[in-house]
Amino acid sequence: MTLDSDSDLEGQIAQWRAYTRRRRELHHADTEELEDHLRSRITELTEAGLRTDEAFLIAVKRMGSLDELSREFAREHSERLWKQLVLPGEPDAPVAARTRRELPVMVLCAALAALAIKVPSWFGLDLADEDTAFYARNLSLFALPALAAYFAWQRRVGVRVVGALAALFALGAVAANAYPLAGDSQSFGLTAIHLPLALWLVVGVAYVGGDWRSERRRMDFIRFTGEWVIYFSLLALGGGVLTAFTAGTFRAIGIDAEGFISSWLLPCGGMAAVVVSAWLVEAKQSVIENMAPVLTRVFTPLFAATLLAFLVAVAWTTTGIDVERDVLILFDLLLVVVLGLLLYAISARDAVARPGLFDRLQLALVVSALVIDVLVLVAITGRITEWGFSPNKTAALGENIVLLTNLAWSAWLFLGFVRGRTPFARLERWQTRYLAVYAGWAWVVVLAFPLVFDFA
Structure with a gap:
């Protein structure tokens, strides 16, 4: 399968998964089990020579109507369904056990x-x-x-x-x-x-x-x-x-x-x-799932407004960013917090929902962080050119390049999503795959930097 067909398939599966999760009869574990069956059928059909879109449609059809699946789960778990309807705060017996x-x-x-x-x-x-x-x-x-x-x-x-x-x-x-x-x-x-x-x-x-x-x-x-x-x-x-x-x-x-x-x-x-x-x-997943998205929606516009205000102040005063050690740590922490808000907002979002105001706020947040990252990189590069490399400045340079790469491509994918040209699943995949870059860079700093800089 090509990359585009993979993207289309993941988008279709994300839509199917979001629909199944809206069924009260189906628990999270049930949805995962059904998705595993669906993916297995799709793999079998694509290996037989079908295109991914054809394989998806046939696999969904062979699994049967979702209404029928929901009724079947309701019959098998009638006690669980009754508790959901009458005692919504009561945990499932299997979960409690x-x-x-x-x-x-x-x-x-x-x-x-x-x-x-x-x-x-x-x-x-x-x-x-x-x-x-x-x-x-x-x-x-x-x-x-x-x-x-x-x-x-x-x-x-x-x-x-x-x-x-x-x-x-x-x-x-x-x-x-x-x-x-x-x-x-x-x-x-x-x-x-x-x-x-x-x-x-x-x-x-x-x-x-x-x-x-x-x-x-x-x-x-x-x-x-x-x-x-x-x-x-x-x-x-x-x-x-x-x-x-x-x-x-x-x-x-x-x-x-x-x-x-x-x-x-x-x-x-x-x-x-x-x-x-x-x-x-x-x-306590049901509790935190209600809390975390609310915090994300509260702090995303606040951080976006703060970063935009900072950029306006930089343009107004024409003052460059100081690259002293404490200031570098502050800006790196700021960028990490922005990235954390982005990651968690992505993980908590319904992949099939249409772009809205909050998505545009996230795009503004990412673009603002991207511009600040560029300013910091310019300041760090000037400092290194003047004074040479040191462990702190080299680590700051590398980390800001890693963050810049992620933010730049995230901004591009977000822009495409807001304009209705890019499926949200592509943004999810980009973030999950980039975890390996963070891990690789962290191990490089821990294992290689002391040797390269003679333990300074």
């Missing part, structure tokens, strides 16, 4: 993550000032392996996938600790920033059950990441309140709890929250 089975495993993985950050103290490495550098390099290695183990168990992945996950985490541990990085070196800071990103995408391999080639599962991981950030932020806010009450109440009876808070409550609670947040996303 699955949640109960997963709870002890989640608690075990969260406990392992919480204890992992205390293991170095057994060897004399405490969370004191002199040992802060060690914990900064290895922070992602305390919780993310436990999270990957939880998903590997949940998805029942094979031995080969488990071996690949273990090898990647071992590679990250070697990169974080084998290089002689001084705590005040630029390479140290770059490793501390990029290793969590690289290992988070390793967790993504466990999340998709090792099926990283599936675009649908990669998009599920993008959606999960956005939801995980929301839950982790909520847990962090709750943890802050708990910490304040703990310190205050014990101080009222003459007991200083600061040592317990700094040595146990905050580090162990933070690591455990990484796993607990993931479990909450999986167990």
